[in-house]
Amino acid sequence: MKADTSAAAIPDRKTERHWRDSAIHVLPFLAIFGFAAIVPMVTNDYWALIATRAAIYWMLVSGLNLVVGFAGQLAIGYVALLTLGAYTTSVLVSGNVLPPFPLFAAFGVAALFGAIFGVIVGLPALRLRTFYFAMSTLGFATIVTQIALAWQSVTGGGIGIAGPEFPPPFNTTTGLFYFCLGCAVLGTWMTANVAHSRFGRALIAIRDAEVATESLGISKPKMLVSIFLLAGAFAAFAGGLFATLQTYITPDAFSFDLSVLFFIAILIGGRGSILGPLLGTIILTLLPEFAAPLAAWSTFLYAVLLLAVVLVAPGGIAALLDFKNRRPLQSNRAIIPRPAVLPELLSRESAHTTIALRDISLSFGAVRAIDGLNLDIVPARIHGLIGPNGSGKTTTLNVISGYYAPQSGTVSLGDTELPRGRPETRAEHGIARTFQTPRTVGEASVLQNVMIGGTIAGQGTLVESLLSLPRHRADERMLEETARLALRVVGLESLASVRADRLQHSELRFLEIARALMLRPRFLMLDEPAAGLSVDEIARLGGLIKEIKGQGVGVLLVEHHADLIFDICDQITVLNLGRVLAAGTPSEIRQHKEVVSAYLGG
Amino acid sequence: MLASILASGLAVGAVYALIGVTYNTMFSTSRVMSFTAGQLGMLGGVFGSLFVLRLGLPVIPGLIATLLCCAVVGVITEILAVRPVLKSLDQHLYVLSTLALALMVQQITAIEWSTEPQPFPKIFDIGPGFLDQKFWLPIAACAVTIVGLEFLYRRTLVGHAFVAIAEDNFAARALGLPERNLRMASYALAAAIGGFAGFAGGQLLLAFVANGPLLNFYGFVPVALGGLGNNRGAVVGGLALGLFQQAANFLVGGIFSSVAVFVMFIVVLLAAPQGLFGSSSARRV
Numbered sequence: 080m081k082a083d084t085s086a087a088a089i090p091d092r093k094t095e096r097h098w099r100d101s102a103i104h105v106l107p108f109l110a111i112f113g114f115a116a117i118v119p120m121v122t123n124d125y126w127a128l129i130a131t132r133a134a135i136y137w138m139l140v141s142g143l144n145l146v147v148g149f150a151g152q153l154a155i156g157y158v159a160l161l162t163l164g165a166y167t168t169s170v171l172v173s174g175n176v177l178p179p180f181p182l183f184a185a186f187g188v189a190a191l192f193g194a195i196f197g198v199i200v201g202l203p204a205l206r207l208r209t210f211y212f213a214m215s216t217l218g219f220a221t222i223v224t225q226i227a228l229a230w231q232s233v234t235g236g237g238i239g240i241a242g243p244e245f246p247p248p249f250n251t252t253t254g255l256f257y258f259c260l261g262c263a264v265l266g267t268w269m270t271a272n273v274a275h276s277r278f279g280r281a282l283i284a285i286r287d288a289e290v291a292t293e294s295l296g297i298s299k300p301k302m303l304v305s306i307f308l309l310a311g312a313f314a315a316f317a318g319g320l321f322a323t324l325q326t327y328i329t330p331d332a333f334s335f336d337l338s339v340l341f342f343i344a345i346l347i348g349g350r351g352s353i354l355g356p357l358l359g360t361i362i363l364t365l366l367p368e369f370a371a372p373l374a375a376w377s378t379f380l381y382a383v384l385l386l387a388v389v390l391v392a393p394g395g396i397a398a399l400l401d402f403k404n405r406r407p408l409q410s411n412r413a414i415i416p417r418p419a420v421l422p423e424l425l426s427r428e429s430a431h432t433t434i435a436l437r438d439i440s441l442s443f444g445a446v447r448a449i450d451g452l453n454l455d456i457v458p459a460r461i462h463g464l465i466g467p468n469g470s471g472k473t474t475t476l477n478v479i480s481g482y483y484a485p486q487s488g489t490v491s492l493g494d495t496e497l498p499r500g501r502p503e504t505r506a507e508h509g510i511a512r513t514f515q516t517p518r519t520v521g522e523a524s525v526l527q528n529v530m531i532g533g534t535i536a537g538q539g540t541l542v543e544s545l546l547s548l549p550r551h552r553a554d555e556r557m558l559e560e561t562a563r564l565a566l567r568v569v570g571l572e573s574l575a576s577v578r579a580d581r582l583q584h585s586e587l588r589f590l591e592i593a594r595a596l597m598l599r600p601r602f603l604m605l606d607e608p609a610a611g612l613s614v615d616e617i618a619r620l621g622g623l624i625k626e627i628k629g630q631g632v633g634v635l636l637v638e639h640h641a642d643l644i645f646d647i648c649d650q651i652t653v654l655n656l657g658r659v660l661a662a663g664t665p666s667e668i669r670q671h672k673e674v675v676s677a678y679l680g681g
Numbered sequence: 682m683l684a685s686i687l688a689s690g691l692a693v694g695a696v697y698a699l700i701g702v703t704y705n706t707m708f709s710t711s712r713v714m715s716f717t718a719g720q721l722g723m724l725g726g727v728f729g730s731l732f733v734l735r736l737g738l739p740v741i742p743g744l745i746a747t748l749l750c751c752a753v754v755g756v757i758t759e760i761l762a763v764r765p766v767l768k769s770l771d772q773h774l775y776v777l778s779t780l781a782l783a784l785m786v787q788q789i790t791a792i793e794w795s796t797e798p799q800p801f802p803k804i805f806d807i808g809p810g811f812l813d814q815k816f817w818l819p820i821a822a823c824a825v826t827i828v829g830l831e832f833l834y835r836r837t838l839v840g841h842a843f844v845a846i847a848e849d850n851f852a853a854r855a856l857g858l859p860e861r862n863l864r865m866a867s868y869a870l871a872a873a874i875g876g877f878a879g880f881a882g883g884q885l886l887l888a889f890v891a892n893g894p895l896l897n898f899y900g901f902v903p904v905a906l907g908g909l910g911n912n913r914g915a916v917v918g919g920l921a922l923g924l925f926q927q928a929a930n931f932l933v934g935g936i937f938s939s940v941a942v943f944v945m946f947i948v949v950l951l952a953a954p955q956g957l958f959g960s961s962s963a964r965r966v
């Protein structure tokens with residue numbers, strides 16, 4: 080009964096905590112931008128100029144941050160997009176090729192060009208390894224400068240071209256500064272909205288747990304392309320402002336050192352943070368001003384900082400500022416799932432379709448991992464898959480969830496055949512899974528990790544998130560509520576705000592189950608969920624799985640703990656060397672001579 | 682025109698090929714691609730010019746000093762930027778650490794040497810036209826290096842050890858091979874190859890700090906096209922890239938030749954992510 084009274088008090092406390100949390104998040108930004116706003120009043124034009132430059136750089140870095148810090152794509156040549164934007168605006172406004180454009184139309188065209196080229200440069204990231212992508216952005220940066228030098232009729236070559244000029248009141252140093260500051264604030268707000276949306280979480284998941292994102296139905300190409308569009312547009316817009324600030328641009332103004340500054344500002348700031356890279360940008364912009372004799376060595380200093388951050392403090396400034404996660408956690412905490420909450424979460428009506436595997440065969444080279452396997456996963460039944468190591472259990476699970484394409488045979492759900500080798504198509508059919516080694520995002524909170532599971536449940540588009548429109552806010556409320564519910568189901572709600580890399584191994588296993596439940600699955604596949612759990616925890620896990628089944632979910636359980644298997648399964652398949660050794664109810668399997676002698680012992 | 686495309690294309694292609702071999706040699710023992718590869722090519726030219734032209738050393742000692750200096754840079758790369766991040770290869774931290782080191786090398790060169798292209802000595806005064814050193818020396822250097830590497834990998838014990846580590850790091854360590862020393866040695870070797878490329882191509886590319894990032898990119902293209910770790914692919918890819926670039930240079934002019942190379946790089950990689958001679962990737966789950 081105690082629970083009831085506290086439940087009534089929760090809404091009030093929740094909103095209060097919500098307000099306090101958002102205040103803590105917003106305050107540093109208010110302080111920084113507030114301080115910036117008084118710079119022209121208390122100092123001279125020179126410092127206003129420096130502050131303008133920092134604001135313009137941040138405009139670019141805030142977009143790039145989503146690419147580098149969130150999605151983890153090492154784009155090192157973003158000065159190319161700054162150059163592109165600067166020349167596009169300058170050339171369009173001066174009218175030396177086409178009739179002169181109005182200023183803001185030129186900025187619009189520049190942003191559009193930036194977005195297009197952002198995607199073109201980003202394309203390799205969709206298919207290639209990290210280093211290849213870094214190299215292709217570097218190559219792009221090299222050729223853009225060469226083009227600016229050589230295409231004299233348009234860019235003025237080495238002589239350069241005049242930058243665009245703003246109309247009053249923005250044509251003074253102070254005026255331009257406030258305009259750029261406004262853009263920077265807007266950029267911060269928009270990227271923060273994305274960062275705190277399902278898109279931002281999906282980006283971090285792509286960075287740290289790419290394999291898991293596929294099972295959750297997140298499309299990496301779609302996510303990356305939209306983020307490249309955004310970052311490219313931001314960068315080119317910043318380029319227009321940069322040209323305005325310079326009043327006259329030559330290719331020399333866009334040295335690769337600038338690219339290095341943008342890139343390193345993010346890494347020094349810390350990945351997956353917005354405040355960190357903002358501070359990083361400010362520090363790197365100001366550093367040469369305070370150490371005038373070192374100005375020539377500034378790139379060297381940046382490089383030293385980068386090396387130091389990589390080797391000594393991979394978390395960057397953001398990790399240093401993360402006080403909340405330094406408080407010790409309660410050491411003797413127990414995971415107590417509350418299966419009773421499940422009906423609230425899994426409201427989807429039970430389907431009567433079955434996942435059917437027919438004649439699946441799959442070899443890796445000469446090794447036959449699966450050899451003519453038939454298997455059914457039926458709603459509201461727990462199907463155990465056991466067998467010695469290397470018998471093809473996990474491989475079977477990977478075939479069903481689309482990570483492996485079998486050479487022959489079909490996986491179908493009811494009447495539809497599931498496309499082979501396409502893991503990202505499974506989530507929409509309500510097929511969820513966990514992994515043998517938990518694949519979570521260590522740097523995100525437990526709650527965020529679970530919310531990642533519901534990414535495809537959101538309704539709003541990226542643009543709606545960018546501008547924090549109602550559908551975005553509704554998505555966020557829905558995802559957070561569902562995620563807290565899922566955390567209560569698995570018994571981790573008290574750890575919701577803790578960074579996931581601080582959790583114990585057993586807690587990560589339950590975290591993955593909570594994330595899988597976010598899909599409101601019709602089928603749940605668990606890959607050795609009991610590995611590394613204590614006896615008590617295994618018992619609770621068993622209870623939880625039974626309750627999940629009770630909601631009409633078909634469960635496939637790959638396990639080594641024979642007790643758990645025989646305790647909760649309705650049907651068991653024993654694999655050996657990729658073939659079915661035995662199949663039947665637990666009591667039948669217990670009687671099966673070969674299984675007993677080969678596997679169960681006795 | 683065709684003759685000059687061939688001559689300059691093959692010459693510059695040989696330099697790209699050797700930088701590609703530098704990438705491969707570093708990669709083979711560490712599974713790491715380093716941004717210092719192109720910088721070493723740049724350093725080969727700078728050190729060569731420094732020792733032979735400024736300090737007046739004879740050619741052979743000058744070359745040896747150049748290669749030694751580059752080898753030192755290679756060893757520093759291994760100690761500072763590669764070894765500390767090998768533990769977590771999947772986080773791709775090496776991209777950042779080697780980039781940081783490459784930037785330091787470049788900045789030091791820019792400040793202590795010059796930001797303008799400096800002349801490189803003429804070593805062989807044979808004659809005009811295509812007998813000029815700048816056309817044949819890089820090709821000769823490339824041939825010598827490839828033959829030397831083949832000999833090393835096939836005939837010597839150290840070479841066998843390199844191959845063993847490249848094939849299977851864990852098994853090689855289990856056999857008791859000194860993996861760390863071999864890795865350092867391979868970085869020194871790779872760096873010397875990069876330096877040799879810069880030295881041989883010195884007349885063509887000059888002792889110029891901006892060659893660093895340029896060679897980084899153009900040296901990586903053959904690696905990407907030929908497949909990572911495949912030296913034969915790198916040589917074929919390098920020469921083809923040189924010819925392609927020079928042909929584009931003559932046909933459509935300077936700017937568009939670099940655009941053409943970039944577009945080719947992207948298109949080929951999107952079509953064949955493992956390179957034209959590469960093998961397919963491992964499993965992920």
